[in-house]
Amino acid sequence: QVQLVESGGGVVQPGRSLRLSCAASGFTFSIYGMHWVRQAPGKGLEWVAYLSYDGTNKNYADSVKGRFTISRDNSKNTLYLEMSGLRGEDTAIYYCAKKQPGSGPVSSDCWGQGTLVTVSS
Amino acid sequence: DIQLTQSPSTLSASVGDRVSITCRASQSISTWLAWFQQKPGKAPKLLIYEASTLESGVPSRFSGSGSGTEFTLTISSLQPDDFATYYCQQYNSNSQTFGQGTKVEIK
Numbered sequence: 001q002v003q004l005v006e007s008g009g010g011v012v013q014p015g016r017s018l019r020l021s022c023a024a025s026g027f028t029f030s031i032y033g034m035h036w037v038r039q040a041p042g043k044g045l046e047w048v049a050y051l052s053y054d055g056t057n058k059n060y061a062d063s064v065k066g067r068f069t070i071s072r073d074n075s076k077n078t079l080y081l082e083m084s085g086l087r088g089e090d091t092a093i094y095y096c097a098k099k100q101p102g103s104g105p106v107s108s109d110c111w112g113q114g115t116l117v118t119v120s121s
Numbered sequence: 122d123i124q125l126t127q128s129p130s131t132l133s134a135s136v137g138d139r140v141s142i143t144c145r146a147s148q149s150i151s152t153w154l155a156w157f158q159q160k161p162g163k164a165p166k167l168l169i170y171e172a173s174t175l176e177s178g179v180p181s182r183f184s185g186s187g188s189g190t191e192f193t194l195t196i197s198s199l200q201p202d203d204f205a206t207y208y209c210q211q212y213n214s215n216s217q218t219f220g221q222g223t224k225v226e227i228k
Binding site for chain 2: 033035037044045046047050052057059061062095100105106107108109111112113114
């Protein structure tokens, strides 16, 4: 079955960097766009970044633009989120999510269980 | 950026009740709207996409309607498993926006 497993979260000091990974299985990873979405403790969902199936089309939320980089390795069925210049407001559970099939606007039909990032000194 | 406003923020209801949640967009998004259910400690689960299409495996008591700027999620007969937080999401482009969420509580 379709599965997404995030890893790489932890406690990090403000200003430092962290790389999250999302391992995909159960579907042809290389043909789907992918998103990162985060959720601060007790808060709602916030979209973070998008990457097209082939890595050529990227998009970021204004809150992370210039600090976060989304990438993928289709040979390893893995999505990444490189986070630098981390701030307290980046503290959240980070989910990766798979786009639905389709060439037009589509939502996300499968999400990982999330990995917690805590930015604190 | 497109903003989504959900109402109410909290909804208290009983098993068997018919409940509705509204999501308003700051500009027209056609029918590029989805609804998610999230339970504590779990990832969001897709319920409805394109405003009214039920995701595979989702019970038929869930339905969605609307287009343009106003959308509704309706649960026809609330079940114990439905007490959760619900989010609307617009996906008009390769960015997304979520509503602030509606918590459905037991009355």
